[in-house]
Amino acid sequence: MSPVLAAAQDPTLADFGKDPWWLVLIKILFAFVFGLLATLLGVWFERRVVGRMAVRPGPNQVGPFGLLQTLADGLKMAFKEDILPRAADKVVYFFAPTISVICAVTALSVVPFGPKVSIFGHWTPLQVTDVSVAVLVLLACSSMGIYGIVLGGWASGSTYPLLGGLRSSAQMISYEVAMGLSIVAVFMTAGTMSTSGIVAAQAHGSKLDVLGWNVTAPGWYAILLLPSFVIFFIATVGETNRAPFDLPEAESELVAGFMTEYSSLKFALFMLSEYVSMVTMSAVTTTLFLGGWRAPAPITTFWAGANSGWWPMLWFFGKVLILVFVFVWLRGTLPRLRYDQFMRFGWKVLLPINLVWILVLAGLRSIEDWQTRDRLVATGVGAGVLLLATLFWPSRKKEPKPPLQEQVNSRPHGSFPLPPMDLQVPPSPRTKRVVAEREPANVVAGPDSREV
Amino acid sequence: MTTQTVLAEAASVGGGEAVTFWILAPLALIGAIGMVWARNAVHSALWLVLTMLCLGVFYVLQAGPFIGMVQIIVYTGAIMMLFLFVLMLVGRDSSDSLIETLRGQRTAAIVLALGFAGLVGTGLYRALDGVRAVGLDKPNGEGNVQGIARLLFTKYVFAFELTSALLITAAVGAMVLAHVERRKADRMDQIATMKARFRPGNYPGPKPGPGVFATSSSVATPARLPDGKLSERSIPEILPARELTAEETSLKGTEKK
Numbered sequence: 001m002s003p004v005l006a007a008a009q010d011p012t013l014a015d016f017g018k019d020p021w022w023l024v025l026i027k028i029l030f031a032f033v034f035g036l037l038a039t040l041l042g043v044w045f046e047r048r049v050v051g052r053m054a055v056r057p058g059p060n061q062v063g064p065f066g067l068l069q070t071l072a073d074g075l076k077m078a079f080k081e082d083i084l085p086r087a088a089d090k091v092v093y094f095f096a097p098t099i100s101v102i103c104a105v106t107a108l109s110v111v112p113f114g115p116k117v118s119i120f121g122h123w124t125p126l127q128v129t130d131v132s133v134a135v136l137v138l139l140a141c142s143s144m145g146i147y148g149i150v151l152g153g154w155a156s157g158s159t160y161p162l163l164g165g166l167r168s169s170a171q172m173i174s175y176e177v178a179m180g181l182s183i184v185a186v187f188m189t190a191g192t193m194s195t196s197g198i199v200a201a202q203a204h205g206s207k208l209d210v211l212g213w214n215v216t217a218p219g220w221y222a223i224l225l226l227p228s229f230v231i232f233f234i235a236t237v238g239e240t241n242r243a244p245f246d247l248p249e250a251e252s253e254l255v256a257g258f259m260t261e262y263s264s265l266k267f268a269l270f271m272l273s274e275y276v277s278m279v280t281m282s283a284v285t286t287t288l289f290l291g292g293w294r295a296p297a298p299i300t301t302f303w304a305g306a307n308s309g310w311w312p313m314l315w316f317f318g319k320v321l322i323l324v325f326v327f328v329w330l331r332g333t334l335p336r337l338r339y340d341q342f343m344r345f346g347w348k349v350l351l352p353i354n355l356v357w358i359l360v361l362a363g364l365r366s367i368e369d370w371q372t373r374d375r376l377v378a379t380g381v382g383a384g385v386l387l388l389a390t391l392f393w394p395s396r397k398k399e400p401k402p403p404l405q406e407q408v409n410s411r412p413h414g415s416f417p418l419p420p421m422d423l424q425v426p427p428s429p430r431t432k433r434v435v436a437e438r439e440p441a442n443v444v445a446g447p448d449s450r451e452v
Numbered sequence: 453m454t455t456q457t458v459l460a461e462a463a464s465v466g467g468g469e470a471v472t473f474w475i476l477a478p479l480a481l482i483g484a485i486g487m488v489w490a491r492n493a494v495h496s497a498l499w500l501v502l503t504m505l506c507l508g509v510f511y512v513l514q515a516g517p518f519i520g521m522v523q524i525i526v527y528t529g530a531i532m533m534l535f536l537f538v539l540m541l542v543g544r545d546s547s548d549s550l551i552e553t554l555r556g557q558r559t560a561a562i563v564l565a566l567g568f569a570g571l572v573g574t575g576l577y578r579a580l581d582g583v584r585a586v587g588l589d590k591p592n593g594e595g596n597v598q599g600i601a602r603l604l605f606t607k608y609v610f611a612f613e614l615t616s617a618l619l620i621t622a623a624v625g626a627m628v629l630a631h632v633e634r635r636k637a638d639r640m641d642q643i644a645t646m647k648a649r650f651r652p653g654n655y656p657g658p659k660p661g662p663g664v665f666a667t668s669s670s671v672a673t674p675a676r677l678p679d680g681k682l683s684e685r686s687i688p689e690i691l692p693a694r695e696l697t698a699e700e701t702s703l704k705g706t707e708k709k
Contacts, residue, residue, distance in 0.1 A: 089492075089494075092494070092495075092498070131517055132517055132518075132595055132596055132597060133517045133518050133521045133596070133597060136518070136521035136522070136525065137521060139521075139525050139529075140508075140521055140524040140525045140529065143524070143525050143528070143529025143530065143533075144524070144528065144529060146529070146533060147501070147533070150533065150536060150537075150540075151498075154494060154536075154540050162540065165540070166537065166540060166541075169533055169536070169537055170537075173530055173533060173534075176529075176530075193597055411643075
């Protein structure tokens with residue numbers, strides 16, 4: 001693909017705001033329907049994948065491969081009784097789930113789905129809109145989304161939802177800090193806050209001069225800014241309240257957290273917002289770190305047209321699907337964290353690492369125009385200081401414990417009596433070992449669809 | 453769609469800008485009035501959130517997209533959330549009482565507020581009448597965010613750093629005041645807890661459960677010890693000791709009369 005064509009494909013900020021009203025409407029509708037459809041399929045996908053991980057079929061009865069299971073569940077949810085607790089604050093109770101959904105869906109409006117394409121003769125980018133502060137719009141949506149959960153918890157008028165709501169506000173604010181800091185590295189590297197600009201900045205790797213060799217740095221920020229990517233993804237899991245960070249609805253402690261009192265369509269809205277925000281966050285991660293709608297590296301070498309026309313949507317949805325799978329994977333394999341561990345992880349691990357990483361990145365960028373020798377010296381000094389600090393960091397290792405016999409001897413007077421250390425209980429002569437012969441199970445494992 | 457056109461038309465009020473303003477300005481006003489009028493503290497906070505959101509959009513309209521978004525993220529998203537956090541802990545039933553502690557306080561407050569609003573409104577109106585925004589293109593020339601960043605890290609870097617130092621001092625001070633750290637010596641370790649438990653006079657085992665007899669299945673029925681005595685330790689202290697009436701002790705009739 002020639003650079004001229006590539007430039008024509010790449011939307012810039014000036015390309016937005018020129019669509020006719022019906023095109024804007026189509027784009028908005030597309031983003032909205034994408035969110036809803038992703039939920040419909042996402043719930044099915046999650047249940048099937050988690051089922052597969054738990055060695056069971058998962059939903060497989062309604063429709064082909066159980067695809068319509070979510071639709072059936074949604075219909076059932078709509079026909080259930082809508083319960084309004086007597087102690088509830090009625091107006092707030094009603095608005096809380098809608099706030100959640102609106103914020104989750106709105107974030108999709110600044111996500112670029114593809115390059116410029118021709119729709120009914122109009123040459124327009126596949127993105128609802130883009131502003132110079134698009135990533136901040138995303139952050140604003142996620143920070144407003146907290147209100148839905150907190151208010152839902154408060155308005156329910158009972159204890160468990162309130163606890164869930166308070167937990168979630170503390171959790172999401174904490175992880176938003178980590179998330180915002182990891183985006184800073186992206187801003188510094190891309191030099192822009194508009195999502196289409198960030199995607200364009202990841203198109204080509206920058207040429208670096210390392211020790212006389214010309215090295216092409218990878219274009220994707222997931223590789224270039226690996227620490228930021230890892231922290232950002234962890235923070236998105238915390239931000240979307242997904243397992244292993246689903247403390248606001250920890251069902252073993254808080255029944256169902258903030259949504260305990262919710263039923264019928266309001267509950268469905270909360271579910272919807274959870275899945276939409278999962279998809280939104282995956283899309284945002286794709287945009288910020290995984291090159292957005294651009295085809296992954298080997299494809300463009302073989303096929304020059306992979307980044308033009310409608311094909312980029314395929315790459316985009318593929319990347320989003322992979323990230324959603326990782327979300328489901330985490331849910332299927334990791335146990336829930338304890339609340340204090342979770343907060344400690346956010347504030348004492350993610351945040352300091354992020355700050356140090358931003359400092360290092362800023363340092364590296366500020367010495368970019370120095371001469372090679374000076375640059376090497378500066379980097380070496382910095383790395384040396386870091387190494388020395390790690391080496392001589394006062395370790396908190398405890399003194400080795402005294403041997404067991406000494407510990408036993410030094411126990412205070414009146415301690416609970418202990419059996420002797422070398423106690424061996426002889427087997428009772430009356431005990432007979434009975435070995436039960438197991439009959440082989442003669443149930444033939446049926447195909448997937450026959451199990452119910 | 454918004455920023456670009458707005459940036460282009462920053463000097464004159466465009467159609468979209470006017471429409472947005474006339475939709476959001478009443479909303480902002482309603483939010484402000486609602487914040488003062490609402491009895492419930494949480495409702496007050498929510499009205500304030502509405503006003504702040506509208507203000508954020510106004511900033512975006514006035515060619516300041518960065519400050520608008522920061523208004524929404526920081527003030528509405530984080531600071532109001534912390535307010536809400538505290539208000540929820542206060543309790544949901546706590547509402548303002550309408551009793552006047554000073555006589556004529558409310559009338560005086562209304563008169564003063566109206567007077568102040570009139571003064572500020574007239575002053576602003578006379579000062580800003582016919583004023584056109586000029587020179588917006590120059591600072592926003594290389595982008596709003598870049599312009600703010602340049603000012604913040606060159607001209608105002610000292611003020612900026614001082615403000616952050618002030619905020620950090622406040623946060624650390626609040627933490628020092630509020631955080632109670634116990635000394636290591638005051639903490640009961642496992643050995644000390646065990647010694648206290650097995651001290652003579654303290655029975656280390658679990659308390660006996662309440663007795664359940666044929667006459668009563670109440671948790672207020674004390675358990676019997678092996679020597680026949682009743683154990684007071686088996687009943688919860690908060691239960692009032694009372695005799696059951698004959699009606700209460702008799703079986704509840706389940707058969708038809």
